[in-house]
Amino acid sequence: MTFFFWTCFFFLSLLAAHVLGLQCYSCDGESNCLEPQVCQEHQDRCRTTVMTTLTRSGISTYYHKDCDMSGKANNSISYLSNNQVVFLAEEHCERELCNEHAPNVLDVLLARGRPPNLLHCHSCSSADETCFNTSLAQMRCSRPGEQCVDITSFTAPEEFLQDELHIKGCGELSHCQEPLGFHNRNSFYLITCCDSSLCNKETRDYKASPLPLNGVTCYSCEGNFSQGCAPDDITQVQCQGLMNQCLEASGIDGVSGRSSIVKGCASSSWCDSPYTSIYKNLGALHTRCCTGKLCNGQIIDKTTLKPSARSQASHNPTAQPVLLSASLLLWVAFLLCSESC
Structure with missing residues (x-):
């Protein structure tokens, strides 16, 4: 009887956990916090973001844990x-x-015995407004495999301080063998990585001095059908630089859990990467890129959107491929740095 009771209790616990959804540790603070939280229906991953700052007076660490989405x-x-x-x-x-x-x-x-051939990279950040200086600071990377990176991100019009981000330094960013770029009427993102010391020396202000037009025109919008991507809200944008393909993507917004759409210009490397999911905070993402004027007009109503992350389709790995890439929520990084740096 006792064995039967505990067996039933065990299976009921598993059933309750499945009904409630995934649990992740979720908290913010200066210690490695362990506070469990039940994730929302559209969230099927756990995330840990750690920011460590090193100064002459010591080392401080900030932890952010939460639920997140696939991709x-x-x-x-x-x-x-x-x-x-x-x-x-x-x-x-x-x-x-x-x-x-x-x-x-x-x-x-x-760690002892660090290899002597680590890269040296130019470094700057938006927080101290040094990225447009002709004389950039330099830093030594801490691990083999790190590259020199250069990241630019801004929205137009700019609503908050963290809407414009520039970072140069050392990093391990996925899909960064070629420059990654996306822009539309609302936003601009450009990520480059290189493998030789001090190779990330570009100081161009892409807002004040945009990349040259490449002759491609794409539809542009961001948001859902009640705000941002309704037919009357979709505009046209002339593409810049390496962003010579038209992109359209549909997914689940990481905050609201609602369907969302993005359209704009993208580089081929961006189309093959997870950065639409990263920068737009979208899960269960379906992305389509095409070549040709205004070719990104297929997603026009809600029926074209993928199901949410906990639907039957998302549990079938053949139905929805998982993007094999890395995530850097750079807007979170800048926000944390603005608060604590």
Whole structure:
């Protein structure tokens, strides 16, 4: 009888956990916090973001844990800001309460026998407005495999300080073998990586001095059908630089859980990467890129959107491929740095 009782209790617990949804540790603070939270229906991953700042007076670490969506993996970057070194690392996992542990940059910094051939990279950040200086600071990367990175992100019109982001430094960013770019009427993103010391020396202000037009025209919009991507809200945009393909993507907004759409110009490397999901915070993402004037007009109503992340289709790996890439929520990084740097 006792065995039967505990067996039933065990299976009922599993059933309750399935009904409630995935659980992840979710909190913010200066310690590796362990507070469980039930994720929303559209969230099927756990995330840990750790920001460590190194100054002459010591080392401080800030932890952010939460639920997240599929299509994202692990990434890291380090850069100089306000006379300190900022290390940002983000990890994702998909098991129950799997984000217990957090990446520890001290293990890397204090390791003995660091190889002598680590890259030196130019470094700057929006927080101290140094990225347009003709004389950029330099930093030494901390791990083999890191590249020199250059990241530009801004929205138009700019609503908040963190809407414009510039970072140069060392990092391990996925799908960064070629420059990654996307823009539409509302936003601009450009990510480049290179493998030789001090190769990230570009100081161009892409807002004041845009890339040259490439002759391609695409539809542009962001949002759902009640705001931003209704037929009357869709505009046309002339594409810049390497962004010579038209992109349209539909997914689930990570905050509201509602269907969302993005249209604009993209590089071929961006089309093959997860950065639409990263920068637009979309899960269960379906992306389509095409070549030709105004070819990104197929997603025109809600019936074309993919189902939510916990639908039957999303549990079938053949029905919805998982994007094998890394995630860096750079707007989170800048927000954290603005608050604590």
